[in-house]
Amino acid sequence: MRKLFEIAIRNLVRNRRRTILTGSLIAVGIIAVVVFGAVAGAFKGMMIAQFTDAVLGDLEVHRRGYVASIDNLPLTLNLSAQQVTAVERALQSIPEVEVYSPRVKLGAMFSNYLETTSIRLNGVDPEREFATVPLLPSRIKGGAQTIRKGEILIPDLLAQGMKVKVGSAVVVIATNQDGSVNALQLAVGGVLVSAAGPSGRDAYIHMDDARELLRMEELEISEIAIGVREPGRVNEVYAQLTRLLASQVDAGGKPVFEVHTWEGLSPFSSIARMIDLLAVFIKVALVAIVLISVMNVMLMAVYERIREIGTIAAMGTLPGKILAMFVIEGFSLGVFGTVVGGALGSVIVLLVRAARPTFDFARVEGLVLAPVVTAGDLLVVSGIVVLVSVLASLQPAFKASRMEPVEALRHA
Amino acid sequence: MSLIVAKDLSKTYSTGAAKVEALKQVSFEIEAASFVSFIGPSASGKTTLLNLLGGLDRPTSGSLTVAGEDVSLLDRRRGAIFRGAHLGFIFQDFNLIPVLTVYENVEYPLLLVRTTPSAERAARVAKLLESVGMGDEAGKYPDQISGGQKQRVAVARALVTEPAIVLADEPTANLDTATAAAVIGLMRQMKDRLGTTFIFSTHDPRVVNEAEVLYNLEDGRIVGRREPRGRAYAQAV
Ligand SMILES: Nc1ncnc2c1ncn2[C@@H]1O[C@H](COP(=O)(O)OP(=O)(O)OP(=O)(O)O)[C@@H](O)[C@H]1O
Ligand SMILES: [Mg+2]
Numbered sequence: 001m002r003k004l005f006e007i008a009i010r011n012l013v014r015n016r017r018r019t020i021l022t023g024s025l026i027a028v029g030i031i032a033v034v035v036f037g038a039v040a041g042a043f044k045g046m047m048i049a050q051f052t053d054a055v056l057g058d059l060e061v062h063r064r065g066y067v068a069s070i071d072n073l074p075l076t077l078n079l080s081a082q083q084v085t086a087v088e089r090a091l092q093s094i095p096e097v098e099v100y101s102p103r104v105k106l107g108a109m110f111s112n113y114l115e116t117t118s119i120r121l122n123g124v125d126p127e128r129e130f131a132t133v134p135l136l137p138s139r140i141k142g143g144a145q146t147i148r149k150g151e152i153l154i155p156d157l158l159a160q161g162m163k164v165k166v167g168s169a170v171v172v173i174a175t176n177q178d179g180s181v182n183a184l185q186l187a188v189g190g191v192l193v194s195a196a197g198p199s200g201r202d203a204y205i206h207m208d209d210a211r212e213l214l215r216m217e218e219l220e221i222s223e224i225a226i227g228v229r230e231p232g233r234v235n236e237v238y239a240q241l242t243r244l245l246a247s248q249v250d251a252g253g254k255p256v257f258e259v260h261t262w263e264g265l266s267p268f269s270s271i272a273r274m275i276d277l278l279a280v281f282i283k284v285a286l287v288a289i290v291l292i293s294v295m296n297v298m299l300m301a302v303y304e305r306i307r308e309i310g311t312i313a314a315m316g317t318l319p320g321k322i323l324a325m326f327v328i329e330g331f332s333l334g335v336f337g338t339v340v341g342g343a344l345g346s347v348i349v350l351l352v353r354a355a356r357p358t359f360d361f362a363r364v365e366g367l368v369l370a371p372v373v374t375a376g377d378l379l380v381v382s383g384i385v386v387l388v389s390v391l392a393s394l395q396p397a398f399k400a401s402r403m404e405p406v407e408a409l410r411h412a
Numbered sequence: 413m414s415l416i417v418a419k420d421l422s423k424t425y426s427t428g429a430a431k432v433e434a435l436k437q438v439s440f441e442i443e444a445a446s447f448v449s450f451i452g453p454s455a456s457g458k459t460t461l462l463n464l465l466g467g468l469d470r471p472t473s474g475s476l477t478v479a480g481e482d483v484s485l486l487d488r489r490r491g492a493i494f495r496g497a498h499l500g501f502i503f504q505d506f507n508l509i510p511v512l513t514v515y516e517n518v519e520y521p522l523l524l525v526r527t528t529p530s531a532e533r534a535a536r537v538a539k540l541l542e543s544v545g546m547g548d549e550a551g552k553y554p555d556q557i558s559g560g561q562k563q564r565v566a567v568a569r570a571l572v573t574e575p576a577i578v579l580a581d582e583p584t585a586n587l588d589t590a591t592a593a594a595v596i597g598l599m600r601q602m603k604d605r606l607g608t609t610f611i612f613s614t615h616d617p618r619v620v621n622e623a624e625v626l627y628n629l630e631d632g633r634i635v636g637r638r639e640p641r642g643r644a645y646a647q648a649v
Contacts (some may be wrong), residue, residue, distance in 0.1 A: 003523055010511035311507040314468060315569075316496025316525040319488055402488075406468045409503070 004321075008329035011301065012336070018300070019333065022293045026337025026385060027344060029286040033381050034345030036282055038371035039352060044275045045231075046367055052262040054135035055202070057101065057225030058234050059241065060265060061087050064258045066223065067265070073107045073120060075177045078220035083248075083256060087224055090244040096237045098229045101125060101132040104210040105222040108174040110154070110203070112162045119158065119203050121172065123210020132227040142166045143190030151189025153204040159191045166190060172205075176214040184213045234261050283381075287388050290334065294392035298330050302396045309400050310408025323401035330393025334386045341385075342378050349373045413480070415576060415609055416442040416465065421474035423460050434460040436632040437474065442625075444576070445607040447600055451620055452629030458613035461629070462581045465611065466499055467491045479576050496525040500570030502580035502599075502612075506562040508554040508569075515541065515550040518568045526573060540568040543605075544598060560591035567598055571608065580612035584619050596622045 012019045052058055063077040079087070084102060091097045104123035109116050126147040130137050137145045140153060143166040147153060152170065154162075164170060166188050173183045186205065194200060211219055228237050238261050248256040263269040302309070309322060349371050357369045423435040434457045442448055450458050463469040464476055467483040468491070476483050479498040486494055495501075500521075508517045518537045522528040528536070541547045544564040549557055557565070563583060570578045580599070584592035596612075596619045603610050614620060621640040628636035 007509075007511060014511055307505075307507060308509060311501075311503065311509070312520075312524075313492065314466065314495065314501050315521055316492045316494075316499070318492050318496075321524060404468075406463050409468075409507075 004325055004328050005332065007325060008332045011305075011329055012332060015301070018297060019336070022297045022333060023337040023340060025293050026290050026334065026389075027341030029289045030338060030341025030381055030385060031345040031348060033279075033282050033286050034342065034373055034378065035348050035352070035371075037279055037377055037381075038349040038373050039369065040275045040279060042369050042371040044272050046369065047268050048262065048266065048272060049231075050135070050367075051266050051268055053133055054139060055133060056262050056265050057132045058228045058231065059226040059238060059259060059261050061224045061226070061241070061245070061257055061259050062222070064255055067258060067260060073105045073222065075106060075214070075220075075222075078104075078222050079224075079257075080220060081218050084219075084221050084224070086248055087245065087257065090241060091224075091226065093244065094237060094240050096228050096230070096233055096240075098227045099128060099131040100224050100226045101128040102207075102221040102224050103129070104207060104214070104220070106174055106210065106214065108172045108213070110158070110162070111171045111173065112164050112168065113171070115162060117158070117162065119154070119172070119201050121174070121210060121213075122202060122204050123207045123213075124204060125207050129204075129225075132225045134227075139193045140190040141193050143188070145190070147204050147206050148189055149206045149208055150186055151206070152186040153190045153192050154188060155192045155194060155200055155202060157194065157200055158203070159188070164188050172213065174213050176216075178215075180215065182213055182215055184209060283384070286381075287384065290337075290385050290388045291392045294330050294333055294389045295396065297333065298326060298393040298396035299399075301329065302326060302400045305400075306403065306408045306411040309403050310405045310411065313403065313405040314409060319401040323397045326397030326400050327390055327393050330389050330397070331386060333393075334389025337389075338382045338385045342382055346373045346378070413477070414441040415444040415446075415479060416440075416611075417475075417477045418464075419475045421461075421464065421476055422472050423457075423464060423469070424472045434632055435464070435471075438632070438634055439474075440627065440634060440637075442609065442611065444609055445603065446609050447603050447622075447624040448609070448611045448627070449620065449623030449625070450611070450613045450627045450629055451615055452613075453615060456629040457632040458615075458629055459581050460632075462579050462611065462613055465577075466501065466579050467494050496521070496573070498576045500573065500575040500578040500608075502563070502566050502570050502578060502583045504582040504585045506554070506559070506566050506586075508562055508565060510554050512553075513550065514546055514552050514554070514557065514565050517554070517565055518572050521569065521573045536572055537568075540572055541565075543602070544568045558591075559587055560594065563587060563591075563595045564598060567595065567602065571602055571606065574606065575608065577609045577611065580610065582614055582616075583612055584614060584616055589618055592616065592619055593622075 063079055066074065066077045091100050101124060106121050108119055108121045110119040124147065152172065159165070168188045169185065170188060171183050171185050173181060175181050186209070228234055238259060242259050245257045245259065246255060250256050313322065352371055358366050359369060360366070419439050421435055421438045422433070425432045425434055438461065450461060452458055464471050465478060467478065467486050471484050481494055483494065509520065512520065515537060518540060519533060522533045522536065541550055544567055546561060546564050546568065549561060554562055584595055587595060599610050600622065602608060620626065624639060624641050626638045626640055627634050
């Protein structure tokens with residue numbers, strides 16, 4: 001076996017230029033996959049994080065039907081205290097769940113005593129909200145980085161439009177479920193820089209203020225946002241939570257709750273999916289490159305060595321061993337390209353990382369792109385390339401093993 | 413029974429509509445430890461006959477037994493096993509593997525055709541390289557040695573598995589007179605030492621008379637059998 005590898009490698013070295021050419025082709029393909037994967041992955045992660053970590057959270061739980069009519073922020077679809085307890089119990093039993101933050105959401109009128117406009121209010125417990133969407137505090141410009149009772153955080157565009165500053169007195173007016181209209185006087189506690197995406201009218205107040213504004217006897221919750229420990233395991237948590245909550249059904253036998261991941265809620269999920277699709281396309285291109293170039297080289301190798309094949313076959317080398325000889329050669333070629341491409345690709349990604357490229361996304365400026373190549377990614381790409389190299393050399397190798405020694409020996 | 417028994421052996425090639433009768437009802441027997449040559453003009457059927465003897469090709473009709481095996485029945489795989497077990501080959505163009513050194517070329521049949529333990533392998537290869545006078549060139553590659561040296565290496569490679577029969581199709585055609593004589597001399601020396609049967613084809617008058625038994629082929633038929641030196645000669649020296 002070792003001798004077969006030695007022979008394969010010497011044959012590759014014998015055709016040095018061709019081997020280097022094909023190896024480089026494979027390497028370039030791998031570099032494209034590795035670098036694109038790392039950079040696009042970093043971009044995607046950042047884009048998702050900008051919205052999930054600043055606004056959404058990784059997952060959200062609502063009463064069934066809430067998300068479908070989320071534009072109205074329907075108070076009728078809030079979760080009762082009892083239902084909230086049920087969800088909390090489920091969340092506490094899932095170790096992957098790091099934090100969660102209940103929110104009261106409502107549509108309201110916002111007035112500076114001169115003008116009035118509509119806004120969306122989020123009543124939150126500041127500590128839990130900040131833990132669940134950790135980028136939120138960094139969006140607060142001016143004022144303290146918290147949400148105090150009696151204060152309101154408003155988006156910067158609204159602040160400009162309504163000509164209010166930190167400290168300005170404002171009033172919010174809302175209608176509760178019973179139809180009574182109530183007002184609450186608040187001070188502007190801070191101005192929010194827009195997160196990427198449609199959150200231009202989202203303001204934050206303290207949970208207790210929301211409860212007072214809506215005259216809730218018992219606290220009702222519109223949604224529970226959840227942060228998981230590892231972003232990569234969102235789907236696992238989703239599956240577990242869905243399973244745990246499925247037992248809760250209403251009188252009609254339908255589930256009480258609905259669970260969504262950020263993907264179901266974020267306006268960027270389609271862009272994220274597009275990036276994933278592009279990555280798949282590049283991988284397909286890589287597979288095609290490897291398949292065609294390795295097959296081509298191995299067919300040439302078999303053709304050039306017809307007499308050698310005849311000789312070793314005449315000496316009694318078994319067809320299977322001749323097959324193995326050529327498959328090992330294709331395998332070695334693939335490994336060569338993979339090692340070179342993987343190494344160069346990783347170096348390029350490290351250089352990109354070291355250069356700290358920045359870009360602006362939506363209205364967020366100066367984001368630093370930090371691409372990484374994980375061992376897992378490298379392993380998958382290498383595995384694919386080496387496997388395809390072996391597959392590509394199977395046909396030429398089979399051809400070699402099926403040669404009639406007499407004819408092969410007669411070959412000039 | 414003789415080592416090789418051929419009876420009414422025929423081989424017809426058909427390329428499209430044309431049929432070529434390369435061998436026509438050839439019969440002969442070859443004893444173990446003999447030094448046999450088939451001579452004849454071009455296209456007389458020498459290569460065809462050696463290919464049949466080597467189990468590389470199948471006869472159209474007739475029977476052929478080599479080392480007790482009916483070689484007309486062998487498929488690709490069993491043919492390879494048969495050759496690996498009983499035969500060695502020497503080619504007109506030497507056919508050494510270019511990426512292997514002299515040593516590795518001789519080692520090849522022990523390593524990749526058979527699985528000889530490494531100590532025994534090393535001993536056999538060294539001994540054979542020594543006896544063909546190539547002990548000092550063991551580390552060289554085929555393109556670093558002369559034609560005569562290549563054929564010596566090929567002789568060593570053919571003998572390393574200690575086969576019953578070595579088949580050589582025009583082994584001296586690409587060698588100058590002195591080298592040709594030396595290679596044939598080496599083959600006979602090895603035959604005497606190891607008892608291997610050598611069968612070679614040639615139309616080279618310089619080496620014709622080196623054979624103990626000489627078959628004359630013409631147009632696919634054996635037209636004569638001579639013993640230029642005879643067995644007595646071999647025993648005398
Ligand atoms: N594969 C083949 N297909 C068709 N005809 C063939 C084939 N091999 C040999 N022949 C024909 O069979 C006849 C005998 O050929 P063979 O090669 O056995 O002769 P030879 O004695 O070895 O000749 P040379 O001295 O030129 O090597 C020739 O007429 C040749 O053209
Ligand atoms: Mg011939």
